[in-house]
Amino acid sequence: MCKVAVIGYGVVGSGTVELFMKNRESISKKVGKECDIKYILDLRDFPDSPFADKMIKDFNIILNDAEVEVVAEVVGGTTFAYDYTKKLLEHGKSVVTSNKALVAEKGAELLKIAREHNCNYLFEASVGGGIPIIRPLNKCLAGNEILQISGILNGTTNFILTKMIKEQMSFDDALKMAQKLGYAEADPTADVEGEDACRKICILGSLAYGKHIYPEMVHCSGITKITLDDVEYAANAGYVIKLIGSVKKLDDGRVNAIVCPRLVPKSNLLASVDDVYNAISVTGDGVGDVMFYGQGAGKLPTASAVVGDIIDCLKHHHRVLALTWEDCDDKNFVAPYKDMDVSMYVRIKAENAEALKSSISEMFGKLMYIERSGRTENELAFITPNMKEADIDANLTILSHSAEIASKIRIY
Numbered sequence: 280m281c282k283v284a285v286i287g288y289g290v291v292g293s294g295t296v297e298l299f300m301k302n303r304e305s306i307s308k309k310v311g312k313e314c315d316i317k318y319i320l321d322l323r324d325f326p327d328s329p330f331a332d333k334m335i336k337d338f339n340i341i342l343n344d345a346e347v348e349v350v351a352e353v354v355g356g357t358t359f360a361y362d363y364t365k366k367l368l369e370h371g372k373s374v375v376t377s378n379k380a381l382v383a384e385k386g387a388e389l390l391k392i393a394r395e396h397n398c399n400y401l402f403e404a405s406v407g408g409g410i411p412i413i414r415p416l417n418k419c420l421a422g423n424e425i426l427q428i429s430g431i432l433n434g435t436t437n438f439i440l441t442k443m444i445k446e447q448m449s450f451d452d453a454l455k456m457a458q459k460l461g462y463a464e465a466d467p468t469a470d471v472e473g474e475d476a477c478r479k480i481c482i483l484g485s486l487a488y489g490k491h492i493y494p495e496m497v498h499c500s501g502i503t504k505i506t507l508d509d510v511e512y513a514a515n516a517g518y519v520i521k522l523i524g525s526v527k528k529l530d531d532g533r534v535n536a537i538v539c540p541r542l543v544p545k546s547n548l549l550a551s552v553d554d555v556y557n558a559i560s561v562t563g564d565g566v567g568d569v570m571f572y573g574q575g576a577g578k579l580p581t582a583s584a585v586v587g588d589i590i591d592c593l594k595h596h597h598r599v600l601a602l603t604w605e606d607c608d609d610k611n612f613v614a615p616y617k618d619m620d621v622s623m624y625v626r627i628k629a630e631n632a633e634a635l636k637s638s639i640s641e642m643f644g645k646l647m648y649i650e651r652s653g654r655t656e657n658e659l660a661f662i663t664p665n666m667k668e669a670d671i672d673a674n675l676t677i678l679s680h681s682a683e684i685a686s687k688i689r690i691y
């Protein structure tokens with residue numbers, strides 16, 4: 280008999296228990312032994328749960344029960360979750376998780392502890408919710424040098440942007456809906472300010488390039504400053520606005536990693552990824568471009584990835600699966616984003632913005648102005664040519680003496 284414990288009975292934890300128990304028979308067949316969930320640990324009481332008999336409050340019961348082989352940590356955060364995970368791995372119990380904050384912060388250390396104690400630390404659910412991406416990147420695409428990974432990595436923000444773009448819903452109302460649906464983090468600032476997507480691109484980059492990329496090494500901005508004006512200008516120029524995380528190998532061995540909203544051409548596959556769906560594009564030197572698509576958040580899609588990892592751990596009890604990266608003390612591993620070439624959408628406001636056109640053209644050379652219905656002479660929107668971001672910023676600093684720089688969004 281294989282015994283499993285689940286720590287945290289929230290959105291993902293309750294989904295994990297529900298899916299596991301629903302498919303217990305087929306899961307047992309896949310593992311080759313009968314499998315069951317023995318304990319569910321949470322701080323709260325759930326007297327009405329069909330699994331109330333499995334509920335406990337003392338972590339040490341799980342830690343000291345030799346029958347428990349695999350534990351799903353679906354608590355979140357980097358305090359209790361870190362403490363639990365470390366102790367469990369040190370006791371030789373495999374841990375699976377959806378907790379990207381912990382993997383992005385402590386992944387190298389926890390993977391090392393798992394290896395040293397002959398068990399596994401798996402985190403398929405930490406990126407892209409239900410989308411298989413960690414295992415394909417680590418196994419199926421292992422024969423490639425990964426040239427670039429980029430995509431929509433946060434369900435909450437993609438849901439909000441879709442509601443704003445397609446239904447002209449306000450940012451606040453769309454966020455409330457995402458929270459109600461269980462997509463958002465406990466503190467949704469992590470979603471809307473891009474930190475969640477940043478953690479995910481760090482995990483993918485660490486896996487692809489073998490060195491831990493920490494979130495503080497990556498420039499990150501979110502969607503809170505995007506207005507319906509920008510959405511309209513973008514649409515008129517043939518783009519949609521998406522929050523994009525990307526990591527790219529540079530010729531000198533460093534990487535470029537960044538999370539920010541971008542204007543994505545409508546012709547690009549990412550432009551049609553809506554609602555809670557995520558999509559991740561991976562470019563390998565052999566395979567070319569491959570795209571992974573599915574629900575990036577939510578109870579059962581995320582549980583699907585957690586349960587998949589549980590099964591993998593049960594099937595490979597005391598056999599370490601090759602999933603690893605090294606710690607990174609090279610502060611320059613991620614190149615400064617301002618050194619990269621980029622094309623930028625800019626919206627400015629000034630008393631007579633029209634009159635600034637000639638000096639803007641002089642600064643940037645060939646650029647494209649965008650129109651929208653009802654635009655007054657006090658507003659201008661344009662797309663710069665591709666140039667070093669630091670040079671764009673220098674020009675905008677000069678321009679800011681005669682106009683307000685209302686928006687600045689990179690082109691994908």
Ligand SMILES: NC(=O)C1=CN([C@@H]2O[C@H](COP(=O)(O)OP(=O)(O)OC[C@H]3O[C@@H](n4cnc5c(N)ncnc54)[C@H](OP(=O)(O)O)[C@@H]3O)[C@@H](O)[C@H]2O)C=CC1
Binds near residue numbers: 320464465
């Ligand atoms: N929701 C989603 O769609 C996805 C979430 N994730 C990640 O999965 C993790 C869990 O998220 P989610 O299920 O949404 O979060 P929830 O807040 O819904 O669930 C967490 C649960 O853990 C409980 N808990 C908190 N502290 C402890 C503790 N010390 N010991 C035991 N239980 C505790 C919470 O109780 P209480 O409520 O009382 O604090 C809550 O019931 C997070 O890392 C999140 O980032 C990943 C992919 C998708």
Ligand SMILES: N[C@@H](CC=O)C(=O)O
Binds near residue numbers: 407432
């Ligand atoms: N809050 C996250 C949950 C899944 O990782 C998101 O919205 O993507």
